[in-house]
Amino acid sequence: MTSHVHMIIGSSGSKLEDIMRDMKRHTSTMLRSIIQNNPIESRKEWMLWMMERAGAKNSNNEKFQLWQQDNHPVILFNHKILHQKLDYIHNNPVETGFVEKPEDYLYSSARDYYDLPGLLDILLVDPLVV
Known part of the structure; x- marks a missing residue:
């Protein structure tokens, strides 16, 4: 942002x-x-x-x-809250109108979740099991 x-x-x-x-x-x-x-x-x-x-x-x-x-700071006390915040972060540039899809924002870790090159090495969060 x-x-x-x-x-x-x-x-x-x-x-x-x-x-x-x-x-x-x-x-x-x-x-x-x-x-x-x-x-x-x-x-x-x-x-x-x-x-x-x-x-x-x-x-x-x-x-x-x-x-x-x-x-x-927000304490991410369980996997559901962690995914909620991760989704918020990834969708923030979309909601702001910078990009159409989260993975299109160069400065987002969303790219890593779509197997696109990111700018930093990150640890991916395990998928949320419902």
Whole structure:
């Protein structure tokens, strides 16, 4: 999505809040560098200004902020809820009008479920047995 990310993550070791903190730190630093070093990005100055402005408003940041401080976690306590959320994530780009079918959205794991190449390696969720 253009303004937010949906993820299903889990851990058998690290705390999820630590995973999210580290993911946000890494991706914001990488994206800021990519934006700064892109010679043809027409919105570069505006995006960097927005990130610096957001960072200045939040004392938890040193210089810039890309991600919101909070998350909206949902505990997926059974297989049915897991599949409900996975279906929601996969259908979000369809409902928004970006694509006609979930597997057409390049940035979605739905592609992996249709044996199409995805951008990241993922673990597929076992099918829901009804």
